[in-house]
Amino acid sequence: MTAIDPDDYTVDELTDELETIDDVDDLQAILEAEQAGEDRTTAREAIQDRLEKIGAAADGEHGDTEAGEAAADGGDADDESESESEEAEEDDDLSRPTRDKKHVRALEDGKYADMWVFCETQGGELLDVSKEMLGKARELMDGFEEEYGDDEDVVAFLMGDDCEGLAEECIAYGADVAVYHDDERLERFLHKPYTEIAAHMARGTGTVESTGWRDYDEPRYILFPATNNGRDLSAKAQAELDSGLASDCSDLFIEEEEVSNPVKTGEPGVKKTFEKVLHMKRPDFSGFEYSTILCLDNPGREFHPQGCSVIPGSFEPIERDPDRDGLVVEHDMELEDEWFRVEITDYDRLEAGIDLTGHDVIVCLGRGIADDPTEGMELGLELTDAFEDAALGITRGIVTSSYQFEGHVEAYSKEERQIGETGQVVAPDVYIAAGVSGAVQHKVGMDESDTIVAINTDPDARIRDFSDYFIEGDLFEVLPRLTAAVESGEPGLEPEAVADGGDE
Secondary structure, X not given: OOOOOHHHOOHHHHHHHHOOOOOHHHHHHHHHHHHHOOOOHHHHHHHHHHHHHHHHHHHHHHHHHHHHHHHHOOOOXXXXXXXXXXXXXXXXXXXXXXXXOOOOOOOOOOOEEEEEEEOOEEOOEEOHHHHHHHHHHHHHHHHHHHHHOOOOOEEEEEEEOOOHHHXXXXXXXXXXXXXXXXOHHHOOOOHHHHHHHHHHHHHOOOOHHHHOOOOOOEEEEEEEEOOHHHHHHHHHHHHHOOOOEEEEEOEEEEEEEEEOOHHHHOOOOOOEEEEEEEEEEEEEHHHOEEEEEOOOOEOOEOOOOEEEEEOOOOOOOOOOOOOOOOEEEEOOXXXXXXXXXXXXXXXXXXXXXXXXXXXXXXXXXXXXXXXXXXXXXXXXXXXXXXXXXXXXXXOHHHHOOOOOOOHHHHHHHOHHHEEOOOOEOOOOOEEEEEOOOOOHHHHOOOOOOOEEEEEEOOOXXXXXXHOOEXXXXXXXXXXXXXHHHHHHOOOOOOOOXXXXXOOO
């Protein structure tokens, strides 16, 4: 008979029970019983790990005996031991550097709640993406309460110099709680102190005055902006909190998910339902495909907070309500001088660039203007001016071309107006692409637009596949007619083809 019947235990229970067994023969019998029974991969691995551990211990005892015998025979046991130790150390460093690495386990039976939003600031103001994330978080947590009956909060957290007023602004834009850390040394983003403060806030450590409002261990969810600083902080803070991260997301929703992966369930052939999972949708292959990332718990380990960074412009902020009730909390933490070894002693403020985000309409010009670049640019500007709130963008093809522009339009051919993977990401109500082929690198910069209208002489242009309306025609002829129609307030122009395959 075996010491225990492995079929009577889940893998987690079996792993704990194996720690009480030190007999190699008993462990071998348990392994054979598992192979003859359910034959679970994870269970076999747990038994084999225990066998290896017992075997290593036995080898160590045996080695001590051999050393003693060598000394008794007059051999230099110390020299041999040092030699073997040096060989083992060299082997560990070079060929088996992670042999003894152990996973850092998160909180056991931890309690998690709320959706936290890192609200990045600049020049004494909240970035637009911070307001956008607060609006999305408000929508998600209102739906969370309706679905699960749990009243959990949207918590804004921020840090900087004299930022209490910005914390109050976070309440106006949808947060229930705003936690801020004020220090003049935090005026500009610094990796170490920002990471330490973010993790300290999330863990709820500190004085009662700064943590008494919460009764959980760590946030359930956490959002960061996919800005330069936000990307850096999201990776460092989530690593510090021993959790995962989905980067550059453009959509979020919360629902349960059933999985059968034995890495997540603990046993092959078993399905497990994870509740309240944040589904994080992000563009892949330069926006050609989308993936949904899940941060799911492993058996014996919890991945919280479930976290992601959000592409600016992906969501709409809610309307600011200065009378909205909320709790503003000053975070208390001693900041070490060592964290501020890097000091910004001098800086130059660059002239403001062109921000194409936030406009109702974007008119984008591509290589289709090649026949007369100056006139093409002027036609694009005229259409832009016809709308109440519009801006002109260009593709990378224009930025890298050798087109010769005359007069004032040359200023509109610079990289600062580029839309795409290496340019700006926009999501206007209407996106008009004139002479744009639709390369996937450009698609990622405008794919979230509500309505996409494409103008191209090539009926097989790739942009047709993801446009709502496709006008087959020369932009030099179509743009003036479209401008006249917008200025008159009348349609005046019938699309010749519809992107979804409708009748021409």
